[in-house]
Structure formats: structure tokens, C-alpha cells
Amino acid sequence: MFVIEIIAAALLVILTLTVGYLYFLAAVAAVGRKTYTPLSRECRFLVLVPAHNEENVIIPTIDSLRQVRPTGPVRIVVIADNCTDQTAALAAGQGVEVLARDNPVERGKGYALEWAIAQYDLERFDAVAVVDADTRVQPDMLEAMAGSLQAGYGAVQLYYGFTGEKDTPLAHLQHMASVVENLLFYKPRAILNLPILLRGTGMAISAEVLNKYPWDSHSITEDVDYAVKLLENGIRIDFSHRSAVLSAATSSYDQSRDQKMRWASGTFLLIRQKALSLLKTALLRRRWKLAELAFSFLLLSRPALIYLAVIAILLSLLAPAGERLFYVLWGTALAALLVVYLLLGIAFVPSKSATIKALVHIPKYAIWYFLVQLKAVFKHKKMGWVRTDRK
Secondary structure (H helix, E strand, O other), rough: OHHHHHHHHHHHHHHHHHHHHHHHHHHHHHOOOOOOOOOOOOOEEEEEEEOOOOOOOOOHHHHHHOOOOOOOEEEEEEEEOOOOHHHHHHHHHHOOEEEEEOOOOOHHHHHHHHHHOOOOHHEEEEEEEOOOEEEEEEEOOHHHHHHHHHHOEEEEEEEEOOOOOOOHHHHHHHHHHHHHHHHHHHHHHOOOOOOOOOOOOEEEEEEEHHOOOOOEEEEEHHHHHHHHHHOOOOOOEEEEEEEEEEEOOOOOHHHHHHHHHHHHHHHHHHHHHHHHHHHHHHHEEEEEEEHHHHHHHHOOOOOHHHHHHHHHHHHOOOOOOOHHHHHHHHHHHHHHHHHHHHHHHHHHHOOOOHHHHHHHHHHHHHHHHHHHHHHOOOOOOOOOOOOOOOO
16 A cells, blocks of 8 residues: 555646646747847758658648748758658649658658758758648747747747648547647747757758758657757757647547557657766756756657546545545646647637537547557557558
8 A cells, every 4th residue: 555655646746847838838928029130141951751652641631832932042842751642743743842762671651761861962951840741830830940940949840730731530639638738838938948849840950950960760760869869969959839830630539549659659668768968968068958958858649647636536545545535636747738738729719619529538538549659569560651641
């Protein structure tokens, strides 16, 4: 009983710190702001669009890229990576440059980016931007990216969210969660100049940084792996919500399963592989922001925190009678605060009524997502890149 009580108390203390920190960041998002000076120089972009069998979505993506206001010469390149459909032909028909890659052994976005970047003389560009082939970009994408790079950041991540075109309960719940992640987690971190992680699409890296630290990340979390490498070497990464890249949300549980499992697996890999390394670097170099980044890994999955709160409540039921009620109320309060935190996203979504109606599906989603995360715990070492179907 004593051991169970210690475990429950430890979980509750950790969760109290994480919940308090999440609400602190939300408060910063509400009252803080970050300003940028107007662009004072030209910024030349190489825009890479990794694509694997994206014939159904590649043309709208290219169309949105053509609407982007340039900050200097822009070169748009589609990487047709191990494609067996018409992706390459359709992209070429739109007048953009196409690089066709055929390597069935080294599969995945990380390898495709490494190969494509090596095809170009980076001295001819100021930055390399990456946009997924199933996204839509806003016209001021390059202006926002250039503003962060001009401010001295080595890389920048834009707001990455959903288009809102899917009208299903699952899509609305995903949209709400995405808003919370962008505006209540990444935005305040940028205001406080805390470490930012790259998210794979809508990101840009300065050519100077890429020359010094070539892209060499190939895991299922290749974007975060590379971001951690930059941060460990003192390269600052910005988050900008002044522009956005948007994709269609997955509209069914079958569509979403592989994507969610990949993200959950990536989170577990990050905690296992990077957290201790970051803490060690922080202590040895006295760079406390890296310690904060290691702690922030615990915040990447807000639903997982709710599950931990439920586990703490269940363990509390086994505590001695004198402490049981206190522990149960403590855990229940934390779970409630986490749920309220996620619901804050309703204030920012355009379709508020549809999102509110979708809330009745939360119990179903919570059970499904818990099973997905549980499976990811045991399968994360075997996970590879899988294309997400958004039809």
C-alpha cells in the first residue's frame, strides 16, 4: 500500500507541475505578443514539396504555392519520392520542377529531404522551406518565414492546422486540439523565446544553418530530431502564427489510426531518446532552456496527461483511508483542469456550434485514442512512415 501511495503522490505532483505550466503558457498567449521588424532585404527561397503518391492533392498544393507573395527569387520543387502514381507527371504539368527519387530501401520523408537538398547549391538560396504535398499555404507564408529568419533565427515553424473542410465529429475535435497546440502552446513559447520544435511542414531552415548542420534525420520524428540537434548547438527556432499551412483533417477513425499511432510513437521515442540527453547537456553547459525543453516533452500529448490523471485517481483508491479522499479529489481536479484546457480551443475555431456538438463524441474518442497510445507504447520501435489517407 505504501508503494502505491508513493507512486500516486509522485504522479499527482508531476501532473500538478505540468497542468500549472500549461495554464501559465495559456496566460502568456492571452496577454503577450511578439513583434517583427519589416523585411529589409531580399530572401531567396527553395521550396521543397515531398510527395509520395499524392496525385489526388498535389495540384491544389501547387496552386496555393503559386499564390504566395515572394520575398525574392522562389524555386518550387516537388520531390516525387518512390511514387507509383501520376504525382510526378501532374506536378510537371503545372510547370514546377520535379525531382523523381526511386529508392525502395531508404524510404520516408527524411531520406527524401536529405537527397533533394543535396541536389542544390545552397549558396544560391537564403533558406529552404518544406511544405507537405497535401497542404494549402497562405499567401504570406514566405513573408512570415523571412521575418523570423531576418530576426536572427536559424529556422522557423509556422502555424500548422486544419482547413475545416471536413464536417465530421472527429475532424472538429482534431481542429479544436490543433488550435490549442498552436495558439496556447507554441505561440507563448515563441513569445518567451523558449525552444521550439519543427513539425515537418510549414517550416523553413536558413541555408547557412543547413550548410553547417546538414539534414540527416530519417526517423519517424525526423523533423523533431533535426530541431533538437539545432537547439543543442545553439541554433534558435521561431514559431510564427502570422501565417499558416493547413491540411484536411482525417475524417474517420480508420483514416486517423496510423497517423495518431505514428505521432504517439514519435512522442515516446522523443522522451526515451532525447529527454535525458537534453537534461545532461543543460546541466553540463548550464543552458536551462534545454532542461525546459526536456520537461516540455511531457506536454506534447495533452490526452496522455488526462490518462495519467485517471491512473493516479485509480491508484489513489488503494491508498490508506486517511489520505484516499484527498488524493482522489486532487487527481479529479487535475483531470478536470486538463479537460477545460483542451476545451479552450472552442474559443478560436470558426465552427463553434459544430465543435460543441462534437463534444458528445469525446468519450468514444478518448477510449479509442487511449488504445492507440497503448499500442504505440509497445510498437514504437517498429513504426515507420505511413501515408495518411485524407479522402
